[in-house]
Amino acid sequence: MTTGPNDADRKAARPRNSRATKELLLAAATAEFAQYGLAGARIDRIAERAGANKRLLYVYFGDKDQLFEAVLQHEIGRLFEEASLAGGDLVAFAGNRFDYMLAHPDTARLAAWRRFERDRHTDAEIDSYRVKVDAVAAAQREGRTDASLPAIDLFAMVLRITESWLDAPPALQALTGTDPRSAERLAEHRAALIEAVRRITAPRTGPEGDDAPRR
Structure with missing residues (x-):
C-alpha cells in the first residue's frame, strides 16, 4: 500500500514557491485525469507533467483519490464562475x-x-x-x-x-x-x-x- 511522506519528508519536499508548484501539479493532474480517468491516471506521470517531485503530490493533496477530488472541485469552481x-x-x-x-x-x-x-x-x-x-x-x-x-x-x-x-x-x-x-x-x-x-x-x-x- 502506498503511503504519504512523514513530517520530515513534507518539510524537505516543500519548495519555496509552494503555490506555483501546487498550481502546476493541479494543472498536470487535470490533464492526466481528463485523458486516463481516475483508475488509469498515474502519479508518476502527473509529477513528470508538472516537472516536480511526486512526493509533493502527497504533501499537497494526499493520495490519488484526494487529488481527483481536488481537481473536480477546482474545475467546478471555474465552471461556476464562467x-x-x-x-x-x-x-x-x-x-x-x-x-x-x-x-x-x-x-x-x-x-x-x-x-x-x-x-x-x-x-x-x-x-x-x-x-x-x-x-x-x-x-x-x-x-x-x-x-x-x-x-x-x-x-x-x-x-x-x-x-x-x-x-x-x-x-x-x-x-x-x-x-x-x-x-x-x-x-x-x-x-x-x-x-x-x-x-x-x-x-x-x-x-x-x-x-x-x-x-
Whole structure:
C-alpha cells in the first residue's frame, strides 16, 4: 500500500514557491485525469507533467483519490464562475456553458469520467447545483421563467441541452456531412440550442399559463 511522506519528508519536499508548484501539479493532474480517468491516471506521470517531485503530490493533496477530488472541485469552481445562473437566466446560462465546455474540453472529459467511475458526489457539487436550482425557482416565482415544470427538472433538461452536440454520437455528427467541430457548425448549433432553451423556458400566457398543472 502506498503511503504519504512523514513530517520530515513534507518539510524537505516543500519548495519555496509552494503555490506555483501546487498550481502546476493541479494543472498536470487535470490533464492526466481528463485523458486516463481516475483508475488509469498515474502519479508518476502527473509529477513528470508538472516537472516536480511526486512526493509533493502527497504533501499537497494526499493520495490519488484526494487529488481527483481536488481537481473536480477546482474545475467546478471555474465552471461556476464562467457559467453562473445569475438572475435565473437559463438562456444566458446555456450559451455560456456551451462556450465554456467547448473551450475547455478537459472539463467535459472529466465530467464523463466522473459519471463513469464515481457514484458518489461531493458537498461542493451539491452546493453548486443547489444555487442554480434555487435561482431557477426564484425566476419562476417572479414570472420570468416557465413555472409549469419543477425547477430541478427544468434545470436538468437545460443542462443536458448545453452538451447535446458536444456529446452527440459520432455517427449522428457525421450526418451533417461537414466537420462537426467547424466554426460554422458550432455556431449553427449554438444558435439552435439558445432558441430551444428560450422556447422551453419562456413564461407561458393564456389558458396554460402559470396556473396550469405541472406535467
